[in-house]
Amino acid sequence: MDHFQLRDGVLHCEDVALPEIAAAVGTPVYVYSTATMQRHARVFREAVTGAGPDPLVAFAVKANPNAAVLATLAAEGLGGDVVSIGEYRRAVAAGIRPDSILFAGVGKTAPEMAEALGGGLCQLNLESIEEAEMLSAVASGLGVEAPVAFRINPDVEAGSHAKISTGASYNKFGIALDTAPAAYDHARRLPGLKVQGVAVHIGSQITDLAPLEAAFRKLGGLIADLRGAGHVITHADLGGGLGVPYRRDLPAPPAPDAYGAMVAGVVKDWDLRLIFEPGRMIVANAGVLLSRVIRVKPGLPDPFVIVDAGMNDLMRPALYDAHHEIDPVRPTAETMSANVVGPVCETGDTFATGRAMGRVGADDLVVFRTAGAYAATMASTYNSRPLTAEVIVRGGQWAVVRERQDLDALIGADRLPPWLQAE
Ligand code: LLP
Numbered sequence: 001m002d003h004f005q006l007r008d009g010v011l012h013c014e015d016v017a018l019p020e021i022a023a024a025v026g027t028p029v030y031v032y033s034t035a036t037m038q039r040h041a042r043v044f045r046e047a048v049t050g051a052g053p054d055p056l057v058a059f060a061v062k063a064n065p066n067a068a069v070l071a072t073l074a075a076e077g078l079g080g081d082v083v084s085i086g087e088y089r090r091a092v093a094a095g096i097r098p099d100s101i102l103f104a105g106v107g108k109t110a111p112e113m114a115e116a117l118g119g120g121l122c123q124l125n126l127e128s129i130e131e132a133e134m135l136s137a138v139a140s141g142l143g144v145e146a147p148v149a150f151r152i153n154p155d156v157e158a159g160s161h162a163k164i165s166t167g168a169s170y171n172k173f174g175i176a177l178d179t180a181p182a183a184y185d186h187a188r189r190l191p192g193l194k195v196q197g198v199a200v201h202i203g204s205q206i207t208d209l210a211p212l213e214a215a216f217r218k219l220g221g222l223i224a225d226l227r228g229a230g231h232v233i234t235h236a237d238l239g240g241g242l243g244v245p246y247r248r249d250l251p252a253p254p255a256p257d258a259y260g261a262m263v264a265g266v267v268k269d270w271d272l273r274l275i276f277e278p279g280r281m282i283v284a285n286a287g288v289l290l291s292r293v294i295r296v297k298p299g300l301p302d303p304f305v306i307v308d309a310g311m312n313d314l315m316r317p318a319l320y321d322a323h324h325e326i327d328p329v330r331p332t333a334e335t336m337s338a339n340v341v342g343p344v345c346e347t348g349d350t351f352a353t354g355r356a357m358g359r360v361g362a363d364d365l366v367v368f369r370t371a372g373a374y375a376a377t378m379a380s381t382y383n384s385r386p387l388t389a390e391v392i393v394r395g396g397q398w399a400v401v402r403e404r405q406d407l408d409a410l411i412g413a414d415r416l417p418p419w420l421q422a423e
Contacts, residue, residue: 002285003033003393004369011329011367015396018290018329022365025389025400027292028309030376032064032401034072034394036286037372041076044278047260051267052274056122058102060240060279061087063373068392068401069283070094079122081240081277085112092119102237102275104151104199106172113138117146123235123275125151125199127174132187139192149197149237150175150183152222154215158203158241161320167202167215174200180222184231195231197275198223201239204280207253209262212241216266223270237275238263244284246323246370256281280373287372289314289388290329294343295362302337302354307366310342311349312382314368314375318348326351328358329365336360344383376402386410 003014010017013031021031041057048055058079061070065087070080071094079100080091091101098120103112106127113124113135126132126148139146153174158165166173175183187195202215216238223233243253254262267274291309298304316322326340336359342349351368360366379387386405391398 001039002036004288004367006331009330011327011331013288013393013398016393016398018288018367019365021391021398022290022292022329025391026404027290027365028307028313028388029290029404030287030371030388030390031290031398032066032069032283032287032372032390032392034392037069037072037283038076040282040286041073041078044256044276044281045077047256048263048274048276050260051264052270052272055274055276056100057276057278058100058122059096059282060277061091062377063279064283064287064375065090065377066390066392066401067094068390068399070096072392073282078282081279085115088112088116088119088121102277104201104277108135110134110138113146114142117142117144121147123147123149123197123199123237125149125237126187127151129175129183129186132183132190132193136187136190136192144192145194146192147194147196148187149195149199149235150180150187151199151201152177152180152219154200154202154218156202156211156215156218158206158211159208160203160205160241160243163320164205165203167200167211177218177222181225181229184226185229188231196233197235197237197272198226198233199237199239199275201237201277202241204241205243206241207243209254209259212259213262213266216263220266220270223272233272235273235275236267236270237277240277240279240281242278242281244280244370244373246284246325248325282373284370284373287375288367288369289324289371289375290365290367293360293362293364293366296360299339302339305338305340305360305366307340307342307351309368309388310344310383310385311346312344312380312385313342313388314351314371315378315380316374317351318346319378324351324371325369326355326357327367327369328360329367331358334359340366344385381405381410384410
């Protein structure tokens with residue numbers, strides 16, 4: 001459920017009419033609903049609370065690292081799943097408690113490890129023995145023990161888009177299940193590590209619980225084996241990955257309560273603290289990209305609706321063939337079949353082909369729905385287009401939470417080498 005609804009024929013975010021934001025801030029602009037984020041955080045936490053006491057729900061910061069989004073979720077008691085020291089700093093600055101932060105990622109560097117250990121965290125998820133050795137050396141140098149889990153690659157196909165599946169043996173993530181017992185034995189002997197957990201994450205936008213359940217069952221077997229070998233396993237990080245409804249014409253993916261019930265069934269004898277890393281599920285439907293139609297150009301067979309948002313602002317369609325519903329902000333009874341494209345000079349700058357949608361013309365506003373996750377944060381300045389502004393709404397209030405990048409600042413960040421500078 002989200003809080004982008006029609007009122008008197010005009011699309012609103014909570015109590016704010018979207019044309020008001022477009023008029024004040026310009027377009028394209030991302031608009032986030034506080035109420036939707038709060039609702040999703042609560043629904044998810046309630047759904048997994050039955051699976052074990054005091055679960056840690058750590059928002060995957062990569063999905064939307066905006067400071068206002070993180071502060072909203074921190075106020076809901078969420079922790080943070082971070083994959084770089086930049087995300088770590090953002091999480092802490094937004095009020096996420098360090099002892100509720102997970103540090104994941106295949107390429108953590110020694111300076112990143114040192115800074116996160118200095119600031120404190122719940123757990124570092126290791127992706128190789130080589131990384132374990134580096135972390136042990138860093139932690140020993142600081143005179144601390146790093147709380148760790150290994151991320152296990154369970155060799156399960158997530159059934160999602162290939163570019164966002166992570167749990168198959170040929171993916172770069174984690175260590176293979178059959179090598180895990182030896183990795184844990186090795187890590188136990190490293191002086192800077194406190195081995196405490198296991199972790200798994202098999203992919204994103206997963207719309208079937210079966211591969212998740214298969215991965216969790218494999219993890220359960222490993223926990224039993226590790227305990228049999230004398231390891232003390234107190235934490236299990238089950239990752240993120242739950243899909244969200246992007247398309248109206250497809251059945252909705254499993255809801256959080258179905259996911260929570262599945263987890264509860266798998267983990268009933270695990271006797272440890274569960275950690276979850278949801279990203280998309282919390283924020284995707286809490287955001288839209290608000291854009292204005294520049295013009296409509298005839299095309300065969302359908303017209304091209306050229307909007308002022310481009311693939312640089314919302315990359316998911318170009319990168320993953322992702323579908324975002326596109327709706328007029330002031331819909332009429334008329335519909336059209338359209339190719340919705342951006343102004344960027346690439347054929348890939350296409351949001352929809354032959355899309356049945358509400359009729360729009362030049363100067364009309366449209367929204368790209370489900371644009372709160374992996375959207376603004378994946379933007380680029382391709383074609384020298386400034387990074388988009390972001391706005392958050394709460395009830396009848398709204399505020400700019402990221403200024404539109406200044407075009408002169410974008411251009412002015414370049415430097416000429418001495419030999420090209422004018423005398
Ligand atoms: N934990 C780990 C270790 C992850 O790698 C991810 C996402 C998550 C949690 C959060 O997954 P979620 O609950 O959001 O599915 N840019 C792509 C998605 C990339 C996901 C990367 N990892 C997209 O736009 O679809």
